[in-house]
Amino acid sequence: MELEQQVKELIVEALMLDDVRPENIDAEAPLFVTGLGLDSIDALELAMAVDKKFGVRIRADDDQNKHIFSSVRNLAAYVAQHRSK
Amino acid sequence: MQHTHDVIVIGGGPSGSTAANLVRQAGFSVLVLEREVFPRFHIGESLLPCDLEVFRRLGVDPETEGFLHKAGAEFLDERIGGHTVYTFAEGMPGSPDHAYQVERSKFDHWLLNRAEAVGCEVHQGERMLEATPEALGVRVRTDRAEYTARYLIDATGQDAVLGRRAKTTRQLVDFGLAATFAHYEQLDPEIDRELCVTARGNIKVLFVDEGWHWAIPLGGGKISIGLVTRKKGIDSTWLDQYIAASPFLSRVTRGAVRPRKPGLLSSFSFHNEKQHGSRWGCTGDAACFLDPVFSSGVSLGMVGATHLADTVVLALREGREADPALLDAHATHVAHGYNVFATLVHSFYHSTLLHSLFFAEDPDMDLKRGLTTVLAGDLWRDDNPFQAKLMASKRRRVELVPQLHAAVAPSPI
Numbered sequence: 001m002e003l004e005q006q007v008k009e010l011i012v013e014a015l016m017l018d019d020v021r022p023e024n025i026d027a028e029a030p031l032f033v034t035g036l037g038l039d040s041i042d043a044l045e046l047a048m049a050v051d052k053k054f055g056v057r058i059r060a061d062d063d064q065n066k067h068i069f070s071s072v073r074n075l076a077a078y079v080a081q082h083r084s085k
Numbered sequence: 086m087q088h089t090h091d092v093i094v095i096g097g098g099p100s101g102s103t104a105a106n107l108v109r110q111a112g113f114s115v116l117v118l119e120r121e122v123f124p125r126f127h128i129g130e131s132l133l134p135c136d137l138e139v140f141r142r143l144g145v146d147p148e149t150e151g152f153l154h155k156a157g158a159e160f161l162d163e164r165i166g167g168h169t170v171y172t173f174a175e176g177m178p179g180s181p182d183h184a185y186q187v188e189r190s191k192f193d194h195w196l197l198n199r200a201e202a203v204g205c206e207v208h209q210g211e212r213m214l215e216a217t218p219e220a221l222g223v224r225v226r227t228d229r230a231e232y233t234a235r236y237l238i239d240a241t242g243q244d245a246v247l248g249r250r251a252k253t254t255r256q257l258v259d260f261g262l263a264a265t266f267a268h269y270e271q272l273d274p275e276i277d278r279e280l281c282v283t284a285r286g287n288i289k290v291l292f293v294d295e296g297w298h299w300a301i302p303l304g305g306g307k308i309s310i311g312l313v314t315r316k317k318g319i320d321s322t323w324l325d326q327y328i329a330a331s332p333f334l335s336r337v338t339r340g341a342v343r344p345r346k347p348g349l350l351s352s353f354s355f356h357n358e359k360q361h362g363s364r365w366g367c368t369g370d371a372a373c374f375l376d377p378v379f380s381s382g383v384s385l386g387m388v389g390a391t392h393l394a395d396t397v398v399l400a401l402r403e404g405r406e407a408d409p410a411l412l413d414a415h416a417t418h419v420a421h422g423y424n425v426f427a428t429l430v431h432s433f434y435h436s437t438l439l440h441s442l443f444f445a446e447d448p449d450m451d452l453k454r455g456l457t458t459v460l461a462g463d464l465w466r467d468d469n470p471f472q473a474k475l476m477a478s479k480r481r482r483v484e485l486v487p488q489l490h491a492a493v494a495p496s497p498i
């Protein structure tokens with residue numbers, strides 16, 4: 001499966017977004033504040049899920065976070081670069 | 086109106102005893118009406134470090150009673166081999182570093198005796214029938230007599246008599262829905278040592294299918310074990326089935342004696358939306374009970390009672406006790422604590438957040454420290470980044486707002 005699609009499914013699953021279908025998430029739209037409207041606890045939860053699924057560590061207070069979590073596309077790109085699973 | 090007492094406290098559990106003790110220590114006459122005759126069985130045996138300051142003010146020392154030291158909490162998920170230890174001493178700077186596990190029959194009796202020792206009039210086995218706040222005082226009728234006072238404190242626990250009569254209690258349906266539980270005695274001495282000494286009296290919380298278990302060592306070969314579930318149709322046979330399915334719980338209870346059959350409780354999570362009015366206020370479970378999972382019940386009840394007593398004492402000194410808005414600031418202060426735990430409990434049941442945090446291979450120590458501080462009940466500080474993030478999360482934040490009377494809402498801290 002395409003990595004972006006896997007990331008979308010992970011977001012919905014890990015954050016239990018019952019009213020969101022993975023295919024309806026825009027890969028380029030912002031995940032936080034606007035867009036899906038996620039917050040910093042969501043970021044934390046998502047980071048832990050990404051670590052578990054792909055073996056990619058993203059620290060909660062990493063300055064790069066804003067960029068990594070800015071969209072599904074950027075998150076998938078980061079995962080593709082660093083994945084160990 | 087001639088008053089028989091300055092303050093009447095209905096209910097002699099930990100919250101009622103705390104309020105009564107402190108109001109009496111401030112020089113006012115206090116009558117405590119307790120329906121039961123202590124000692125009596127009760128669940129909710131695990132305290133939090135935030136109680137240490139309350140004990141100091143009550144003039145009691147849990148060490149002298151031999152209550153078991155609780156260093157922290159352990160979370161287990163035997164399905165994935167997950168196990169983590171949260172130790173209160175590893176919380177944020179200044180956070181109190183230990184708590185106690187208490188057999189409630191003994192603990193509640195001890196606190197009620199203390200209230201009597203500082204001069205409260207304590208009537209056990211006396212049932213309140215009616216409590217009527219009037220303009221000039223509160224009338225309380227019991228199965229034995231009638232009393233009048235300047236102020237009434239409802240500490241009737243899960244009965245929440247004033248709230249249920251006024252129909253202001255609202256069930257919290259997102260949390261645990263039912264529990265079955267029992268005490269086990271005469272544990273194998275090796276097991277008891279392991280729980281009380283090696284594992285430092287920690288409470289164990291086990292994630293299982295459809296719910297979770299508590300396992301609270303009480304010292305002296307005793308342990309309290311419970312199952313909380315959101316699944317419907319629970320009955321008391323479930324406890325044995327679940328214990329048999331858990332390697333840890335079956336090992337701990339092997340050969341132990343269960344003096345009485347498992348108890349069963351449901352619909353215990355509720356919020357009383359009207360917790361105070363002219364000449365009366367609620368404290369402890371009579372104001373709110375969330376869920377047993379983080380042992381917040383007794384501790385928020387005692388911390389809240391301390392704050393309530395301080396507010397009422399000042400008002401009695403100044404003759405302001407009839408002000409319906411007297412407890413507005415108190416209710417807002419206490420609601421902050423309940424809301425932090427409510428949000429955490431909501432995350433426990435409805436998100437992967439806590440499970441992921443607990444069982445991460447290499448947990449973020451800053452987050453762990455922040456969560457430890459919340460678990461200690463150290464909630465009224467503004468420097469905990471974990472708590473700030475949690476409460477800023479609109480999707481997760483639970484906000485239980487008691488009704489206020491003044492036009493301007495007070496600030497929560």
